[in-house]
Amino acid sequence: MERHTRQRQALIDALTHSGHALSPPEILARAQAAVPSLNLSTVYRQLKALHDARKIVRVDLPGQPARFEALCHEAQAAKRGHHHHYFHCSDCDRVYPIHACPGRMAHLAPPGFEVQRHDLTLHGRCAGCATGH
Numbered sequence: 308m309e310r311h312t313r314q315r316q317a318l319i320d321a322l323t324h325s326g327h328a329l330s331p332p333e334i335l336a337r338a339q340a341a342v343p344s345l346n347l348s349t350v351y352r353q354l355k356a357l358h359d360a361r362k363i364v365r366v367d368l369p370g371q372p373a374r375f376e377a378l379c380h381e382a383q384a385a386k387r388g389h390h391h392h393y394f395h396c397s398d399c400d401r402v403y404p405i406h407a408c409p410g411r412m413a414h415l416a417p418p419g420f421e422v423q424r425h426d427l428t429l430h431g432r433c434a435g436c437a438t439g440h
């Protein structure tokens with residue numbers, strides 16, 4: 308396999324198997340097992356290429372470093388308008404995707420305002436932290 312292809316596949320595999328969004332250093336730590344030649348600047352470059360190609364999702368939460376996640380099944384099926392919400396664990400600092408949406412929130416806006424999109428992040432403790440594991 309071509310070198311860049313192998314690097315990108317290692318990054319996608321790391322994200323797919325994680326279950327939560329990963330920062331570039333976390334992705335590097337996991338992907339290096341498959342591709343030892345990876346380094347952080349390679350990871351940043353390949354993440355950008357994968358993001359530009361819409362193969363991964365970038366998670367930008369206010370006040371947080373950028374994280375990345377794999378495309379979920381709904382997003383892979385190219386359902387239009389599929390978007391994610393997130394759960395941020397205040398103990399372990401992990402960000403988990405939530406594949407559900409409360410729906411349109413236009414009625415929350417003042418009269419005459421047009422809502423174009425929304426972000427929603429739940430904060431608390433993940434199951435592992437809540438049970439002390």
Ligand SMILES: [Zn+2]
Pocket residue numbers: 396397398399400401432433434435436437
């Ligand atoms: Zn946690």
Ligand SMILES: [Zn+2]
Pocket residue numbers: 379380381382389390391405406
């Ligand atoms: Zn989803």
Ligand SMILES: [Zn+2]
Pocket residue numbers: 390391392407408409410425427
């Ligand atoms: Zn939503």
